[in-house]
Amino acid sequence: MTPSQVALVQASFAKVAPIADAAASLFYGRLFEIAPDVRPMFKSDISEQGRKLMATLAVVVNGLAKPESILPAAQALARRHTAYGVTADHYAPVGAALIWTLEEGLGPDFTPDVKAAWVAAYTLLSGVMIDAAAEAPASA
Template sequence: MTPSQVELVQSSFAKVAPIADTAAGLFYGRLFETAPEVKPLFKGDIAEQGRKLMATLAVVVNGLTKLEVIVPAAQTLARRHVAYGVRPEHYAPVGAALLWTLEQGLGPDFTPETKAAWAEAYTLLSSVMIEAAADAAPVA
């Protein structure tokens, strides 16, 4: 990611953070609408899950300038997700729901450049997570 892309992701997330609970609700609503097959993977309180999501996003967004720190954390998270039943094909609808949520939350501030920066960040992190999950997955 370029420094400009990192700045776009960080500055736009700062605008979404004040509406974190609303954003999380929008995200899960959209995810379950577009990928209903993932809904059974969420067994706990979805509001609590939303708080965890937004906290994790904050760590990732703030750490984009320190990939050597967030990549190992993302790998650990991905390995845990394997146990919950997350599969590689789940990452695409999650990314799409994230971009949609940001568009809803940011409105006109979700410029094409901001969208591209977020897509780059998500692609980077999800590819790291998919690779780590594959290493952790039990051999059939």
């Protein structure tokens, strides 16, 4: 990611943070719409899961300028997710739901450059996570 893309992701996320609960609700609604097979993976309160999602996104977004500071945590998260049945195929609908949510939440502020920056961020992060999950032991 370029420094400009990092700045775009961080600035746009700052606009989403005040509506974090609504954004999380939009995200999970969209995810379950486009990938209904993932719904059974979420056993706990979806509101609590949404808060965890937004907190994780905040950490990732704030660490994008120094990806080496966030990638080990992302790798560990991916390894834990394998225990819930998450596979590499699940990352595409998650990314699609994230981009859709940002577009809905940011409205006209979701410019083509902002979208490209988020796609770059998600591509980087999901690639690292998919690789880490593939390396996880089967009993993870």
